[in-house]
Amino acid sequence: MPGVEHLHELLGLPAVDFELETGGTVRPEAGEAAWRLRVDPYDDERDDAWGQQFDAFLEAVDPAGVRALIIGQWGETYEKNSSYPIGLVVAAADRLTSLEAVFVGDLEMEEAEISWIEQSDVTALLSAYPALTELGVRGGSRLVFPPVRHASLRALTIESGGLPREVVRGVLDSELPALERLELWLGVSAYGGDAALRDLAPLLSGTRFPRLHHLGLRNSELENEIATAIASAPVVARLRTLDLSSGTLSDEGAAALLEGQPLTHLTALDLHHHFLTEPMERRVVEALEPHGVRVDLSERCEPWDGRGAAGRYTTVAE
Template sequence: MSYVEHLQELNGLPAFDFPAPDARQELPAPGAVAWRLAVNPWEDKAKETFAQMWDRFLETVEPAGVRALVVGQWGEPYDNDSGVVVGRLVEARERLTALEAVFIGDLEMEEAEISWIEQSDVTPVLEAYPRLEVLGVRGGSGLRFPATRHQRLRTLRFEAGGLPGEAVRGVAASELPALEHLELWLGVEEYGGDATVADLAPVLAGGRFPALRHLGLRNSEIQDEIAAAVAAAPVVAQLSSLDLSLGVLTDEGVTALLAGQPLTHLNWLDLHHNFVTEPVAERVRAALEPSGVEVDLSDPGDEDEWDGEIHRYTAVAE
């Protein structure tokens, strides 16, 4: 199973590939789709650069009607960071006046491993678009997210094989009063994922994001530590769903979670891709499913044994 695939939708709008310059294709209304802009720099006869595609898009589609943008490949990902994308978005802020949702880095494994995607400081997008409701980013290399303020943002999502601790601390220190959905793929230290449970403390303490209803702390090699911290975290009381999937979650973490505060108020608990034994999994189901909590414990994770040690892996690393 691949957990890194092209987006099919963004903010409720179906993704639509902006066609090549020589394509004869009827275009949807500007606000009916999430426009996906991407170029392939490895084509033998590349039709245009990302800058050329961006300019053609703004000339072809009425910018004032565009509600969502999905940015895929903008060049060779390991040579060009997303600053070029951020810069173009900032420059177009007076034209993209209806923009509600942005996703930067919509690349699949065939285009680039997630750790190859070079990101940048993405907070200028929030500063340029005070009406933005959704911001998503794929790739942690070079990612910066200094503490910021935004009144309208409802969803913030970072997908990474290694999410920098500095970026996590920036998110945790931000003022986002409308934030309902926060998802962090923390990753592994080998690929820059050096965030600690202490970096998450302001989020787990509750109150930082008063509107938060979904918290995803995913894809972490310290998933057991995170589960233990979540077990006593005040923020859990305000959630309707909790996602601790894709990481190295074992019986130890799940047992700590069960021994903590009640989780029966949740609608959904996602623990899929895990290293949990069936007896402990049954304990989770018995404790939560009678109260109507939907629990996902599917998809056992991959593990190897050598030199007498068990080695377990997150779902997404490189």
């Protein structure tokens, strides 16, 4: 799972692993950390190991002060889906009264490939926590996101090697009037990423999410098609930052971006992990950086085995 690692922060707070025994070190105050709870299923084979750690966390750290929670490995994640930890967090809503941010599935490759992370209906967290401002999810397998209304959510990130069409549609059919940042890792069809460009139409039309200013449509085998659509998409006018990184973007998509509507109002354009040629890289930089746009063109890639377009690959798939 190259390109995927444990979170270093959430809600601007440093990620801290909860340990019942601190070894003499001073534990941060409840609201000063993004608390990560995880178990090693090989060291602790109890079916309820994560739940027992969560109970211990609620006793050791003032739950009313907790602002950010990171759900790490909860067991053998390809056997037990995320409804297990999510259900426990939902049940504790009357104690976690200051919770603003949750990330579900903070696993690295050594713990589980992204396609092995069994998710569930993550909108249960939104229903239980009306004040939640950030929600992040890693893993698209069995992920469910029915349309939901939530007045407070400002940032939504879904990281996946293959994001199901129904999840994309559920997100875009949701009423999220406060949403400012949306990041979707669309992935590849071989790992369940069956969303087509037409499924993104409500988003690109600019009729959804009136406060949106950051859009990431990343890690996609359709990156050229997305870039071509972005070139004339009404949503772009309100954006400050645009992220089309980690996918199969080539000269074709980059040229469409440059030939479409102006992008000079952006503060940043992230295209890292791409398949642009050096001349096209120069064109992008010369068109945008004089206007103050920060352009990330790091990680130029070459197609596998000289196979041209068929050899292009995303950062994350399996």
